[in-house]
Amino acid sequence: METDTTTSSNGRSYHNKRFGSSRNGDGAPRSNKVCYHWQVGRCNRHPCLFLHAEPDDSSVPFSKRPHHPNPNPNPNASSALVWRNPNANSSANPSRWGPKGRAGAGGAPRAAAGAVCNYFLAGTCSYADKCRYLHSYSSGDAVSLLTPLQGHTKVVTGIALPSGSDKLYSGSKDESVRVWDCQTGKCVGAISVGGEVGCMISEGPWVFVGVPNAVKAWNTQLSTEMSLTGPAGQVYALVVGHEMLFAGTQDGRILAWKFSVVGNCFEPAASLTGHRLAVISMVVGATRLYSGSMDHTIRVWDLTTLQCIQTLTDHTSVVMSVLCWDQFLLSCSLDKTIKVWVATESGNLEVTYTHSEDHGVLVLCGMHDAQAKPVLFCSCNDNIVRLYDLPSFSERGKIFAKEEVRAIESGPGGLFFTGDGTGELKVWNWATNTTPAAST
Structure with missing residues (x-):
């Protein structure tokens, strides 16, 4: 075949x-x-x-x-709700997910506003205003493009904004990390990391970069650098939680380190095994770690015991991304679906809603718009990022790219960033005069 x-x-x-x-x-x-x-x-x-x-x-x-859901079935346990709409009721009924469950949602997403001109995206369209296709990097009125940041030569796989810094960091498969001045948009440094960057996150002043067989750790305030060894193959996912750094590796393991203040270093803490293939995505919520893998499963780990307490098998292809909203876990896959999971009275997660796309789903990212309404960013392998209101999944707009968008990161003051397969970063902001889809 x-x-x-x-x-x-x-x-x-x-x-x-x-x-x-x-x-x-x-x-x-x-x-x-x-x-x-x-x-x-x-x-x-x-x-x-x-x-x-x-x-x-x-x-x-x-x-x-081959930030987070609340594993406690008590909907009032708000201490476990990390990424949530402050204007929303945290005890939202799981059955209200999706267009049909939302009053006033119209039963279907809004129609797309025309097809984008691929020649325009490539900078080669000769028809200008006479072109029959859309000459824009986005559709809808929710977001606007501020500026592109060019320098990487291959796909951007990670974007990070460490706290206390006026710099933006981006990692790429071109084996470099670039540092951008947030005031001028200029690249002020390019660091060779000796291998393809599989992922990148920031936590406080720290920037963590996943590369083959290691994790690079930089303290942007103290200008110190460490290399954490132990991974076998490419590191595809990083997350911080429960005072530990977790790395999802190519061989299916999840490695954990704890920071030692005395030794000013990261000490190995655990190795979590169970996935049969590479760990592609991870997220931490409350006392749980959720990991998505190429083996088509999501594993739920208890961060107190570091034991796997549930394996979710509803996806039929690679689980590319996991994130959380209120007490719900959201996951996406190359099987063209986004699944919404909720904890039952027994504490186990079950699918409460499945949203289908026409293409494989690569990245999920959640943030709030200018009116503090929660919006889901959904990057698909047709080079389009779709924006959906939550929990209705009503479409807010689209972002178009030359190649697949592999990295999305929110920033301060209504800014957010995307990185695509050509190596180009784009800086966006939320439009302040838009009217989100009605919700009740």
């Missing part, structure tokens, strides 16, 4: 499988191994020497197969 990798604008496809020859387009034999980069949605080779299809599980040995 092969896949047609020519169906998307950037030459990549994740689900269009076809039966045919076991050879590549140039006649060379195709390996029986599945392409690792395809599994995480990042293969850009055409033709590729490896399979772009999931293997039949029956032929694979079982041993080799």
Whole structure:
């Protein structure tokens, strides 16, 4: 079985499988191994020497197969609610998710306002105002583009804004971290990290960068740097919680470190095992760590005991991103769905709503608009970021990119940032004169 990798604008496809020859387009034999980069949605080779299809599980040995929700069913336990709308009732009824459950939502998302001109995005459209397609980097009236930041030569995989700093940090598969002055928008430094950046986060003054076989840790206030060893392969996800730093690795483990004030260093604390393939995404909420993997599952870990207490198996492809809103966990996958999970009376998570897209979903990011209403950013592999009101999932607008957007980060004062497959960052802000979709 092969896949047609020519169906998307950037030459990549994740689900269009076809039966045919076991050879590549140039006649060379195709390996029986599945392409690792395809599994995480990042293969850009055409033709590729490896399979772009999931293997039949029956032929694979079982041993080799591949801020936050409130786990407390008490809806009044507000101390566990991290990313929440202060104007919303935290005891929202799970059945009210989605257009049909929202009074006044109209039962369906708003229609898209025209198709974007791909030549305009590439800077090559010669029709100017006479072009029949949209010449804009966004649709709808919710956001506006402030400026692009150019310098990276490959996909941007992480964006961080450490506290107490006037600098923006971005990491890329071009093996560099760039430092941008927030006042001028100029790049004031480019740091070679010796490998592809798989992810990047900030916590306080610290910036953490996931690279192959290590995590780089920088204190932006003290100008100190550390290298945390232990990961095997690329580090794809980082998160801080329960006074620990967690790293999701290519071999399926989650490594944890604690900071030692006495030694001014990070000391290994634990290694969490259970995923059969790489850990792609993580989020911490209350006393739980949630990890999404290429093995199609989400694992729930108790941060007190560091034991897995539940495995969620509803997704049918790679779990690309997890985040939280009020007492709900949201997850997205290359299976073209976003799932909303809620804790039952037993404490276990169950799906309360499934939102379907026409394309694989790569990144989820939640933030508040200019009216303090919660909005979900949903980046898909058709090079479009869709904005949805929560919990109605009514569409607020779209952001268009030359290639897939792999990094989204909120900033101060209504700013937010996106990074795409060409290496370009964009700085956006929320429009203050927009009227969000009605909610009740």
